Amino acid sequence: MMYKLFILFICLIPFCSQAQNDVLVLQRRGMHERAYTVGDPLVFETIYGQWFSGTIEDLHHDTVFISGQAFNYHEIAVIRRTKTNFNWSEAGAFMMAVGAVWTGVSVVNGLLRQDHPNQWFTTGGYVIGGALLGGGFLLVELTSKYYKLGGRFKLVYLQITKDKR
Secondary structure (H helix, E strand, O other), X not given: OHHHHHHHHHXXXXXXXXXXXXXXXXXXXXXXXXXXXXXXXXXXXXXXXXXXXXXXXXXXXXXXXXXXXXXXXXXXXXEEOOOOOOOHHHHHHHHHHHHHHHHHHHHHHHHHOOOOHHHOOXXXXXXXXXXXXXXXXXXXXHOOOEEEEOOOEXXXXXXXXXXXX
C-alpha cells in the first residue's frame, strides 16, 4: 500500500510543479556569459538613458517585466555586472586603503620621532605605498563594471515554452 501511494505521489509531481518559461542570455562574442531568468536581479540602462533595477518578474514574448514595468529586450543598452566569485574592484579599493594607511603611519611615525619631513619615508616606503595606491587605482578603474550591449556583448531571448494560442 505504501509503495502505491509513493508511486502515485511521484506521478502527481509534474501536475503540481511549474516549469521555467523563457531565458534571457547574455553572450560575449557568441559564447554564453550569463543567463537571466524569472526571479533574478537585474540592473540595466535603457537605450533612452534611464537606469532601472529590480527582480525579473516575468519573461514573455521578448518582453522583460521588472518592477511592474515591461521592456522589450532590445531596449536594454547596458547591464550592470553583478558580483562574481572575486570582485577585483573591491580588491583595488582595499589596496588603495592599505596604501593610504601605510603612508599615514609613516607620516605619523615621522612626526612622533620629530624627524625632518624628507626622512619620513624610506625608499621601501615609497615603493610599497606607491605600488599599493597605483595598483589599487588601476584595478578600480580598469575592471569592467558594465556589459555594454552591441560590440562584444549581445542579449539573446530564448523562448522555451510553446506559444499558447
